[in-house]
Amino acid sequence: METTVNHIVVVPYILMEPLIAAALIALFLRRRHNIAAVISVLAAALICFRALKLAFTGLRFEGGFEWLRLGDFALSLGVKYDDLAALMLVIVGVVGLCVHVFSLGYLSHDHAKARYFGGLSMFMFSMIGIVLADNIFMMFIFWELVGFSSYLLIGHWHEKQSASDAAKKAFITNRVGDFGFLLGIIWCYYANGTVNFTELAALGDKHALVFSTAIPLLLFCGAVGKSAQLPLQVWLPDAMEGPTPVSALIHAATMVAAGVYMLCRINVLMVPQALNVIMWTGTVTAIYAALCAVTQRDIKKVLAYSTLSQLGYMVAAFGLGSLATDQEGRTMVVAAGVGAAMFHLTTHAFFKALMFLGSGSVIHGCHHEQDIFKMGGLAKKMPLTFATFTIGVAAIIGMPFLAGFFSKDAILYLAYANNRAVFAVLVFTAVLTSFYMVRLWKLTFLGTPRSEASEHAHEGGLTLTAPLVLLAVLSVIGGYTGIYPKVFNGVFELIPEAHGSAHTVIFATSLVVMLVGSGLALTLYNPAVTDSLEQKSPGLFAALVALKNSFDRVYDYYVAKIQQRFAMLLNFLEQIFLAGVIIRGLAGLVGLVGLGARALHVGNLNAYVYWFLFGAVLLWAYATGALAF
């Protein structure tokens, strides 16, 4: 028991260290760029170390204290460190450290390096807060804080109009989701009397939980915003304006996955109707984003849409819900959705961070060229980046025995078992995934250089390559649940595993899917400066582009035409209020204004106010007199 107490003591450190680093940088080190970077990286290393140590001791605990009491409504802050949190914390720690180290090289000459590293530390603090939160309300607090760190980092190069617009868009779109999230939390509190995860689960065990479709759906709004699900996905592709390591950490591996993590946390509140909505939202996002990815020319945008699509997979997996399995003759209902979603979240964090950092390495090597049609031939120029990126691609398209293969199969199997329509869509999405990923890979690395920039591409230093190697290793082995000590069993035991004929079906399907998608891409795309699909099938290409643009158009229309005009109209009315009513309507008052102005002019200002006081007294006297009767 004593050791447990010791470990609770560690928790404030893991949470406060990045905050202290961020505060130090913001207050004292804004111009000491290198010191700031070192402090931030040290904080990240400490987090990684503590997260691993904490996870592998196998100790789990929780506890909290009251922060705000409002009559019968109490908000508390606390820590719930179970297997789920331990797993997520390790992901954040490991990927976070890789990204911090990578940033050292990637932003070595940035003019605002201190601000950047301060932002990263701030992000680590907020993200760890989400992971450790023991209640939805505390999660919301840190949810807002990650939103702010994300704003700060997307807009890092705020001199670029597009970057600062993207930052604003990301923040406000997330706020739209948070609007529902907050109302969901309040509703949940009033319905169940608590928002603590453990207490909610206890109520669920006693069948005392108030079930309603609205509560989980409102809470899901938060995930729709943060995990960029349809229809709030618009901010994520734009967020690629941020520095590439940020995209890897925040917009691929951790923050955007927080929505999925949150859903797993509130699993107990789910009802079938809500799960259905969640499942279809995820499925539609998966296919929509995959279709969009096919036409992208920007290396980061392809990865961004791919992230959207994979997040759709996770959300869909969660929505597919529980699975009845036969264990030793007894039927057990397992929260397979949680297992599959978290498993994919884990492997995705590794291989997507790997590919984003790989793209960062490419962009760095090509002197900030991001158009894949202007690359080519990088395999020879940047062999290490090529090798690791290839592993990442192989992992995401589901190459057997790499990380993505296992987690994707788990999701496909769950879909196969629970909902065949979703299964069909997800399988088609998988075809697209291997299609656009192989397209990206071929255009970037194979063939001959197609521009000056890629001609002179070069591999970066150790800080750029070491994280790639580490993440590549994890992308290979991350799918073998056996490699994890038993400490994450609370999550990994939930992963659905196909047996018998289902196993064959799933294995065959994913193999065929991968071969079809990548084969098509390999044959279709030639190393050229124009898009082969555009030339061979302009109609299809145009349709896909239109599909991608449709959401942005709707939002732009709403912002520019509806909201702006409505606000302008109100402003116009307000001007009438301000000037019109008084000046035109109440001529007498205008006279008074004029009088005041004149009084001021002759220096006898007091007279006017005395008149008013006199009037007030008169009124008072009148009132007393009148009312005395």
Added chain:
Amino acid sequence: MNALPCTIYISFLGALLALGAGMRSAATARVVALLTALTSCTVTFYAASQFVPGPGLQTLIDKPWIPQMGIHYHLAADGISLTLIVLTGLAAVSGILFSWNIEERAGEFFALYLALIGGVYGVFLSADAFTLFVFYEIAIVPKYFLIANWGSTKREYGAMKLVLYSFAGSALVLAGLLWAYAAGGAHSFGLGELAQAAAHFSRHEQLGMFALVFLGFAVLAGLFPFHTWAPTGHVAAPTAASMLLAGVVMKLGAYGCLRVAMATFPVGLAFWSPLIAWLAIIGIVYAGLVALVQQDFKFVIGYSSVSHMGFVLLGLAAANATAVSGAVLQMFSHGVIAGLLFAVVGRMVYERTHTRQLADLRTMPLHRLMPFAAMTFVLAGLASMGMPGFSGFPAELTILIGAWKTSPKWALFAAVGVLIAAAFTLRVMQVSFFGTTEGTKPGSIPAHHLDHPMAPITWAERAGALLLIAAMVYVGLKPDILLNWITPALQSPLFQTALKGGAS
């Protein structure tokens, strides 16, 4: 605790001293003013440290004033007034620090300023409706002079409009109070006595009295559609006066609504609260949208004030302990945040760039020219958007939670306001401080911005900003420091009756 009334006398005395000191030099006047404000601020902090929270007002002084009419000079305090007095102390000190550059007739300026502060302390401490009203009027008059003499943009108009609205409001209050006084048998203006008498009033009387008094006070709190004095007044006012207007004077109105109208006429409250809540919600959303398209930096902040005060009024209208404590917390929080925002806009930015047009500010890389101002504004902006870690978050959250209890629909629509707040705050933050330099040719930036580096931020500005930031963060992290004062105060029989809709 018992020293609290001194804050009033110190302020008035300081006003006289500052006036005298102004004859000698502006520097003496401002030192006198700062010392005065610091002294009364210290008194409030000392009183706060001694304060034992409890239900009901703790009488500080109670002397017959006009015995024939039953008027007492009765000062008292509870957790709610203490919260606002501490706010006044903070706002007064920081306002003087941000007026450090006043050279023109500094003596008069600080005298009026301190007189206004004295009046405000008086209102928050009054336990007699008549005393309260007198202090309320005292607070209005200096506002006019401050704006008309030291203001900017259309100052006479702004000042006059503000005073007209204020007096119209106080006329309504006075009418309502006199009605209640007469109907209660003309014995006393004491708030407790009035409430006792009001229990025997007919329903119609209560409805009418509540409407008069509440509306009268709510005008000053910026209730839609009677808010239009606020943006013009704020914009016209000199920095310190805008800080006080938004920071403290609008709270006078909200405080009056709570202390006088709601506590005295619970039946009226129960009847009118849905209407007030909807007007408050309209105000939140409407002012937010209008702020979104303003071209003048200060107008954005002016409208954001109206929007945030809408939350206060919503909390009051929701009339349950949670919502009302949230409303009081929001009064404090907004007082600090709005003060800071106005300080950045009016003092730090305007007096160096001489423009408040967003289109002009956009062309200046202000975050590089004045990083301290940019940082301060970002912090205040975050607080204003309701970011956790700052006082705005617990305040607005508490109001939403409380409003949900009364009507989930109110919480739903008011939460839209939080969304809009993010939109207009981010817009103005980005345009004014992180304006694009991309695409602007070097020649298009007015030459004087490049030739003369802007005057550095003075120590006074830094001190004032740090004071307010500290308050904003401290309350944001530990809101219970204030809630522990506010919540017990709402347990008093008067408030309990009001919060139960008059069914005692």
